[in-house]
Amino acid sequence: MTAKETAMSKGTISILGLGAMGSAIVDRLRESGYDTVVWNRTAAKAEPHVKAGSEHAATVAEAARAGDIVIAVLLDHASVREHLEPVATELKGKVVVNLTTTTPNESRATAAWAAEHGLSYLDGAIMATPPMIGRPGSSLLYSGDENAFAIAKLALETLGTADFEGADAGLASLKDMALLSAMYQMFTGFLQAAAMMRTVGVAAGRTAEDVIAWLSELIPHVGHFAAVIDGEDDDPALRQDVAFTRPAIASLITAAREQGVSSDFLEPLKKHLDELAATGRGDANWISVIDQFPINE
CATH class of the missing domain: 1.10.1040.10 (N-(1-d-carboxylethyl)-l-norvaline Dehydrogenase; domain 2)
Structure with missing residues (x-):
């Protein structure tokens, strides 16, 4: 835990990307007792979350250093690689969860990159709309590093049912x-x-x-x-x-x-x-x- 975490905090989670889904995930994690650090390419989107109690990171590297778990909810596969590759060092020792919509082979490619850098990587797929996050009916699928899933499971379950599909990082996306x-x-x-x-x-x-x-x-x-x-x-x-x-x-x-x-x-x-x-x-x-x-x- 960071020095800023209170006795009631469950840990710090960094969220990259504050579109409708990323924002819903931040809100739910914050409501569930996690300290949240947010980053978005357009910094203005972070303002409502800062007012609600999240911390704003000026850079992806800063967000990566701050979180025990780093969740990417970005535009596409290219944006995931664009933002994660330069901060591989900062992601060491973290659990990286990619909830960006990507194809199975794109998920496998990111997992291979993460393995090359010794990162704990989990690929995910969201079977829900933003308003459903944290509510009955919300389901998220995960595949990749099973140990990473075990570490992050309690936090991930606040978003919806968390199902681990297998070690093949492309399985969640495929399903x-x-x-x-x-x-x-x-x-x-x-x-x-x-x-x-x-x-x-x-x-x-x-x-x-x-x-x-x-x-x-x-x-x-x-x-x-x-x-x-x-x-x-x-x-x-x-x-x-x-x-x-x-x-x-x-x-x-x-x-x-x-x-x-x-x-x-x-x-x-x-x-x-x-x-x-x-x-x-x-x-x-x-x-x-x-x-x-x-x-x-």
Whole structure:
């Protein structure tokens, strides 16, 4: 602990980056009894936090020296490397937690850099919006140095559920990207439905109610899909083959076009089903389109 820490302080955490998410993290850590040191490229963003009790660091190096844990919540991978690489010496003996959104391989590259400099590095992914931080439903994923996770866990748990995904530093990012892919596909499905229904004057709010009710009943089927993919189960009662699904999706595409609505979100699935049928797999479970996903270099 630093000399400025009070008897009630749980330690000092430095936060680099004061965007909406970085600010929410600072607020939560401060409320949870941690001394917080903040740095941001635009110093003015630190002022509200200083007024609330945080300490302002004029430089990244100063922030790195001050914290027992250093959390980066920056713009992107390039900004992480730009700001962390010059202060590798100051980061020695600290736990470095990167909560910046990066791809799995970018996360691995930063972890490799940290290992070269003997740093304790943890990569993280935030499965929450800024207002959710510290509230029920907030979840954060971590991967990399398991010992670093053990050291920082109590502090990280103040932000939300803290799950350690494994020693591969790219795992947290990969799971984050996978879940976000599912989210966006779900949301674009709603946009497709809303676009089709508003051609006949149905408000998006009404369509939203119908979509929520319908998909709520179907979500449990994801577990069945997973069992099929993993080769554990292919219940004939729940089975729908490629030969059946192809014309069904074709009908959805035709219906959208008849209403003067783009079918761009539906056509990739039809393309994959067509490829399966063309290779003699018309009787396969339509879920086997997942086998079409690997990119053939």
